[in-house]
Amino acid sequence: MINMSIPPVKEQLEIIERGTIEIVPREELVRKLENAHKTQKPLRVKLGCDPTRPDLHLGHSVILRKMRQFQDLGHHTILIIGDFTAMIGDPSGANKTRPALTREDVVANGRSYFEQASKILDPEKTEIVYNSEWLAPMSFEDVIRLASHYTVARMIERDDFTKRYQNSDTISLHEFLYPLAQGQDSVHLKSDIELGGIDQKFNLLVGRHLQKEFGQSPQICLMMPLLVGTDGTQKMSKSYDNYIGIDEKPEDMYGKALSIPDELIFPYYELVTDLDQGRLPEIRKRAASDPRNTKHELAWTITRMYHGAEMADQARAHFEKTVIQKDVPDEMPEFVFSTDSGHGLLDIIRETGFVPSSSEARRLITQGGITLDGEKITDPRFHFEAGRDGEHILKVGKRKFGKLIFKS
RNA sequence: GGGGAGGUACCGAAGCGGUCAAACGGGGCAGACUGUAAAUCUGUUGGCUACGCCUUCACAGGUUCGAAUCCUGUCCUCCCCA
The missing domain is CATH 3.10.290.10 (RNA-binding S4 domain)
Incomplete structure (x- = not known):
């Protein structure tokens, strides 16, 4: 609101590149940003979300925060609720067949997702779309046409397909359609940039490929690293129980944040906090020389971002009392x-x-x-x-x- | 379509007629320790009206005094060939 105009490239890049792990291809992004500044025409930035898992954690916040930065830079952001894909099941990783969600579930989850995401995004500036809107009406013929734009060889290049294939794990044929469906989203929305975790790289690239096939200017794929969970080894995920949910109670948030290994202090600052960009180098040093206090500040900052300063203070006091002094908390059920x-x-x-x-x-x-x-x-x-x-x-x-x- | 292998607890994986609520590893939980809910060490890890009882080894039947283990059927997965 303060600044509705799109700033010069350098200024944009500085913000956009914070924490990113890969931008494909970077030069093209620079060109798009330049053009956007010149014409003051916002870029269309797309992010897909999976409404089967409506509980957001800090891992999701990494990408949502990136989206927010684009909003603040004056670009147009589109949040896609993947309701169509959700009703069929989940493509990557998990080998569990998820029960097909009902329409109502999906809508409810989508709403809950948006509600939580609004703690990070500016809801006013977020366009919400459901991909069933354009995927559901596609005919079998449309699907065949779409599928003809991609080859099996390229499909099984996808990391998790390769691994699962080598492990002799099951890969259902329809799973090949997911990247295509996601790519179709990009085509339909004519996106300029798609955001995603680095594990989404393949899918994002499919979108880029399909857009070219359909004569569109291909999207830039901007990937964020996967946030390592509180266990310090695996990516943050609900199923590994190493997550910090953005809806969690202040005390839990604080305590969990404090339990991360010291090596993660800096990445967390960079990826999940709103700490001023300029202060990051200083934090990097302090994380090494004074991990204890830096980590407490990190825990406080994270708690403050989602619950406000007052609650963050209380969470800290609670932690001191129960964990450090092994005392009884002031409040309990x-x-x-x-x-x-x-x-x-x-x-x-x-x-x-x-x-x-x-x-x-x-x-x-x-x-x-x-x-x-x-x-x-x-x-x-x-x-x-x-x-x-x-x-x-x-x-x-x-x-x-x-x-x-x-x-x- | 033909041939072969296999489905075991949260996950991976032993067991192949009784001594199996089921080895071992991972994960989880707890205790000690700690700046920390980290690391490490130790213990524990189906349920209950709890020194006993009940339900589990894909599913449904059967053989047997007795089955995760043998037989029959069903469902599912993987590999090789076509």
């Missing part, structure tokens, strides 16, 4: 029990929902993972007698707390 009858500790733990089964609760007790008012309970048969009112602090594992309230 409360569970009320009637004293009309006695209660076995096992049942109580299970009823808090902190563990999935009473076997698990029993295990925790046996292993010393259960604390009541600061004292370890190791007897699985421990129980609260009837008729005694009172409050107790229950600690389950490392960081789950609950206040047990007994009253008649």
